[in-house]
Amino acid sequence: MKALRKFLDKVKPQFEPGGKFSALQSVFEGFESFLFVPSTTARSGVHIHDAIDSKRTMTVVIIALLPALLFGMYNVGYQHYLAIGALAQTGFWTIFAYGFLAVLPKIVVAYVVGLGIEFIGAQLRHHEIQEGFLVSGMLIPMIVPVDTPLWMIAVATAFAVIFAKEVFGGTGMNIFNVALVTRAFLFFAYPSKMSGDEVFVRTTDTFGIGSGTVVDGFSGATPLGQLATHTGGDLTFTNIVGEPITTLDAFLGFIPGSIGETSTLAILIGAAILLISGIASWRIMLSVFAGGLLTSWICTFADPSTYAAALLSPIEQVCLGGFAFAAVFMATDPVTAARTETGKYIYGFLVGVLAILIRVFNSGYPEGAMLAVLFMNAFAPLIDHCVVEANIRRRMKRAKQINSEEVKL
Amino acid sequence: MVRVIKLKKGLNLCIEGEAVPGNDKPVTSGEVAVVPDNYVGLLPKVTVKPGDKVKAGSPLLYDKNHETVQVVSPVSGEVVAVERGERRKVLKIVVKADGAGEKVDFGVQDVDRIAPEALRDLLQAAGLWVYIKQRPYDIVADPNVAPRDIFVTAFDNAPLAPRHAYDLLWSSDNRALQVGLKALARLTQGKVYVGIDEEANATRLPDCVEPVVFKGAFPACNAGVQLHHIAPVNKGETVWTLCALDVVFIGRLLLKGSIDLTRTVAVCGSEVAHPTYVTACPGTPVADIVGDNLVPAQHHRRYISGNVLTGVRVMPDGYLDAYHSQITVIPEGDETHDFLGWAMPGLRVLSLSRTFLSRWLPSRCDSNPDARIHGGERAIIMSGEYDKVFPMDILPEYLIKAIIAFDIDRMEQLGIYEVAPEDFAACEFVDTSKLPLQQIVRNGLDLLRKEMC
Numbered sequence: 001m002k003a004l005r006k007f008l009d010k011v012k013p014q015f016e017p018g019g020k021f022s023a024l025q026s027v028f029e030g031f032e033s034f035l036f037v038p039s040t041t042a043r044s045g046v047h048i049h050d051a052i053d054s055k056r057t058m059t060v061v062i063i064a065l066l067p068a069l070l071f072g073m074y075n076v077g078y079q080h081y082l083a084i085g086a087l088a089q090t091g092f093w094t095i096f097a098y099g100f101l102a103v104l105p106k107i108v109v110a111y112v113v114g115l116g117i118e119f120i121g122a123q124l125r126h127h128e129i130q131e132g133f134l135v136s137g138m139l140i141p142m143i144v145p146v147d148t149p150l151w152m153i154a155v156a157t158a159f160a161v162i163f164a165k166e167v168f169g170g171t172g173m174n175i176f177n178v179a180l181v182t183r184a185f186l187f188f189a190y191p192s193k194m195s196g197d198e199v200f201v202r203t204t205d206t207f208g209i210g211s212g213t214v215v216d217g218f219s220g221a222t223p224l225g226q227l228a229t230h231t232g233g234d235l236t237f238t239n240i241v242g243e244p245i246t247t248l249d250a251f252l253g254f255i256p257g258s259i260g261e262t263s264t265l266a267i268l269i270g271a272a273i274l275l276i277s278g279i280a281s282w283r284i285m286l287s288v289f290a291g292g293l294l295t296s297w298i299c300t301f302a303d304p305s306t307y308a309a310a311l312l313s314p315i316e317q318v319c320l321g322g323f324a325f326a327a328v329f330m331a332t333d334p335v336t337a338a339r340t341e342t343g344k345y346i347y348g349f350l351v352g353v354l355a356i357l358i359r360v361f362n363s364g365y366p367e368g369a370m371l372a373v374l375f376m377n378a379f380a381p382l383i384d385h386c387v388v389e390a391n392i393r394r395r396m397k398r399a400k401q402i403n404s405e406e407v408k409l
Numbered sequence: 410m411v412r413v414i415k416l417k418k419g420l421n422l423c424i425e426g427e428a429v430p431g432n433d434k435p436v437t438s439g440e441v442a443v444v445p446d447n448y449v450g451l452l453p454k455v456t457v458k459p460g461d462k463v464k465a466g467s468p469l470l471y472d473k474n475h476e477t478v479q480v481v482s483p484v485s486g487e488v489v490a491v492e493r494g495e496r497r498k499v500l501k502i503v504v505k506a507d508g509a510g511e512k513v514d515f516g517v518q519d520v521d522r523i524a525p526e527a528l529r530d531l532l533q534a535a536g537l538w539v540y541i542k543q544r545p546y547d548i549v550a551d552p553n554v555a556p557r558d559i560f561v562t563a564f565d566n567a568p569l570a571p572r573h574a575y576d577l578l579w580s581s582d583n584r585a586l587q588v589g590l591k592a593l594a595r596l597t598q599g600k601v602y603v604g605i606d607e608e609a610n611a612t613r614l615p616d617c618v619e620p621v622v623f624k625g626a627f628p629a630c631n632a633g634v635q636l637h638h639i640a641p642v643n644k645g646e647t648v649w650t651l652c653a654l655d656v657v658f659i660g661r662l663l664l665k666g667s668i669d670l671t672r673t674v675a676v677c678g679s680e681v682a683h684p685t686y687v688t689a690c691p692g693t694p695v696a697d698i699v700g701d702n703l704v705p706a707q708h709h710r711r712y713i714s715g716n717v718l719t720g721v722r723v724m725p726d727g728y729l730d731a732y733h734s735q736i737t738v739i740p741e742g743d744e745t746h747d748f749l750g751w752a753m754p755g756l757r758v759l760s761l762s763r764t765f766l767s768r769w770l771p772s773r774c775d776s777n778p779d780a781r782i783h784g785g786e787r788a789i790i791m792s793g794e795y796d797k798v799f800p801m802d803i804l805p806e807y808l809i810k811a812i813i814a815f816d817i818d819r820m821e822q823l824g825i826y827e828v829a830p831e832d833f834a835a836c837e838f839v840d841t842s843k844l845p846l847q848q849i850v851r852n853g854l855d856l857l858r859k860e861m862c
Contacts, residue, residue: 001748033784036750041742041782048568049778052760052762172787281792399643399645
């Protein structure tokens, strides 16, 4: 490590103002602080600081995303081999490799585009490179269908990073969750590649792996997609080859859907990591689930002939679609969520309520979690405003009381 | 029945180098310096020049805004230098001690008889007024404003706090403390509250004050936290805050008729070979206090007057701050380069975060943190961090944002008049975004004072 440190010290002057590569100063500093903890010491105020920094915070979130990501990769392969009827004779590692190769380009594209813009932005403003996009860049590939073209992801990521984040001042200043803005952009700009029956299961080969022809009776509709088109009485979800699927399948994640969202189990492992490490707010997570379960229960009293989702039990509602993923990874984004402790309960609860309401009562959008979180992002400042005003009112009332007592005296 | 206030929020840090009471060796120093910067809110006008002979209690400078508020020499001797910096700002006044111990005689006073006006004048003439601070603004108290109440803090639970110095309040310094508190009680129409951490000590306080017991981690010892829970400051009100260790000075003045600014000072921190206590007066050179009581090492060190959270950095050739009873020495850490520190399990790091393994191990007191910030400054990203260590009904994040934006109405509404920079020390420690919160609050208070006056 000493040699590396020496090398960095040697080349550092060239990146400083006036040096040969001064245009890359932010990038150099970004890599330097990535390799070595900055040795800057306190100038004012406290002389000792907590060892936590935003790099470590973001790293923990990425670790929490890994179970869902890895399962998502496996499930991409699983759904593919199921579609071509070759699941039984394909080994675990082949299935995983297929999914890995299908997902990896998306991760690379999201990071290259997003971090590229961040690097340029940081250098233009002579800022340090901030870590926020490390998480966003991981979230983006996990919330898109496997067959979304890479160029669309690139365009949407660029749009989101520039217009949802950089124009507001960068990490910590954005109003809307960057990953969800990416998804919303894709959803409204290219709806045919973000929903429907065609995009959630890859039927062609990936880099030459897994070629085959789709079995008869194949339908790539997700359970929520089936729900949106369901009419009449009893509802049984089927998988892509027409076999019925149970709630357990949905909980474990062997259903078609966006890459990272299908396995509620893997998401719950991520939730455990976030909560045990104290990075995410348990208040938000708990209240999203509370709001979702309560609303689902109320919706079971709706008329199933008009609203087919009324046939689902609350447990099925939270296991299907992106609800759990949104609750654990999207709603808890500290920057765009409510920031007051009381506000977090309200914010989370309303995210849960809205996600289910959109799902049940708006047949145009089979999935409501994305819109619910974005909508509440917009309302989080209002919720906080009310909490802050309550605090201010307490203080003003106290002052008034004392003033009026003085007048009496 | 003594009122007990329990605070749940706070910062419990245990670090290496706590001072052990010994024989409290007196530090004899050839020189003593008065540093005007110690006295926040005071605009110094120097009244001595090099060569002047002074006694302990002779004025060295006064406040241009309140000419009766003076700072006096703690020892007798000769003024050897008045050092000035940019724009002729007075940096320090150095007095060479002659060891004669001559003192200005202010006359022994009976605290029960002395008139409040006479007491005020005496405290200002004897240079003890600067130990009275006021809220709002956390500055040296304005002598023209009568305080609603007076708050005295009589314990300290910051890391490596000089506990022994506070223990003396209940034994050898108790008489002076009692007289000092009685004197304070004569200066206000309101009450004198004394914040203590053990019920038993309430019996060693005079009847004219009201003891309040505080149970909780740092910053429970801060005047701001205590007064917030006892009787918060509203807009337009002024209260005084004092440290009980400084009240002892007032008691001694009345009892002896002359000033005696001797303090029991903790010499602590992981860089100190034998953390111990000495006695010294404010302005004693740090080098004389620490001496050769250091662990042999080649790396840079940081000398702090006060504790690691609220203290001020002093150079090795600096001086003990007027308000502090503690010199802390820790490693600077600027030569340390931790490889991939953000990804390491962190068995021995000092952190409140559960992302480090050390948080899951039984708490130990052998961590020796250095002065590194451990990261880059960011916008406020994480929410609710400050609230966990801020035991007041104030929204710290919103107040900080209002200060940064300098929105006066908002600052008033969110409680700026109740806080001092030190109240944000725990928040600054835990802050993932590494913002200089105490500096932000200090600047905000100074600007606000300029706007309001």
